[in-house]
Amino acid sequence: MSYIFNIIRTGAVRTTPKNVIQQIAKNISANQAPIVIELGAGKGEITAAVINSLQSKEEFQYYAFEISKPQCNNLKNIHNRIKPICEDALKFRSFIPTNTKVDTIISSLPLSFLPKADVDQMLVDAKNCLMPGGKIVIVFTAPWLAFQLKRFLPNCTISTFLSFPPYLLLTYEKPSVS
Ligand SMILES: C[S@@+](CC[C@H](N)C(=O)[O-])C[C@H]1O[C@@H](n2cnc3c(N)ncnc32)[C@H](O)[C@@H]1O
Numbered sequence: 001m002s003y004i005f006n007i008i009r010t011g012a013v014r015t016t017p018k019n020v021i022q023q024i025a026k027n028i029s030a031n032q033a034p035i036v037i038e039l040g041a042g043k044g045e046i047t048a049a050v051i052n053s054l055q056s057k058e059e060f061q062y063y064a065f066e067i068s069k070p071q072c073n074n075l076k077n078i079h080n081r082i083k084p085i086c087e088d089a090l091k092f093r094s095f096i097p098t099n100t101k102v103d104t105i106i107s108s109l110p111l112s113f114l115p116k117a118d119v120d121q122m123l124v125d126a127k128n129c130l131m132p133g134g135k136i137v138i139v140f141t142a143p144w145l146a147f148q149l150k151r152f153l154p155n156c157t158i159s160t161f162l163s164f165p166p167y168l169l170l171t172y173e174k175p176s177v178s
Contacts, residue, residue: 017163025049029103039089040109065089093125101131112142123152132176
């Protein structure tokens with residue numbers, strides 16, 4: 001079923017546009033065994049594109065969080081390396097082994113529908129578990145979220161895509177330790 005019929009639950013009127021997905025998939029690190037976490041994987045539109053970029057790697061780990069059980073269970077069909085986690089993605093840290101250093105965290109969660117304090121905590125957790133040079137990539141459509149996100153992710157860049165509705169894509173890179 002299309003996302004718009006479940007707008008209250010998904011927070012989406014449509015699937016993320018293809019050009020935004022292509023841009024997201026470019027953010028995979030050069031590491032040969034990257035760890036990727038996706039928050040709000042839905043039907044796996046972003047997942048499939050990112051997995052495609054990971055095919056050349058020696059190995060990779062891919063944790064995909066999705067609150068809808070049927071959608072979550074289907075994610076395994078995209079690639080057998082995907083670990084689908086049918087839980088609240090804002091609490092992702094509790095489901096990842098302690099001390100895991102993550103290469104890329106991708107979110108297409110409907111952040112403006114979710115409790116602000118929980119979103120703030122998720123941003124702190126995301127930053128803390130990134131490895132130096134690791135990236136957080138957040139796709140969103142509510143322009144006012146940019147202020148909240150920039151507060152936690154200074155020096156991020158935000159690009160706008162002129163789709164309907166317009167999409168925004170935030171990219172944050174954790175500074176490398178000097
Ligand atoms: C905007 S849709 C994005 C779907 C797909 N990734 C895409 O880009 O087209 C947001 C997805 O996040 C899921 N979601 C919403 N709140 C969530 C939560 N707290 N934890 C995990 N998934 C959640 C929804 O079920 C929905 O599939």
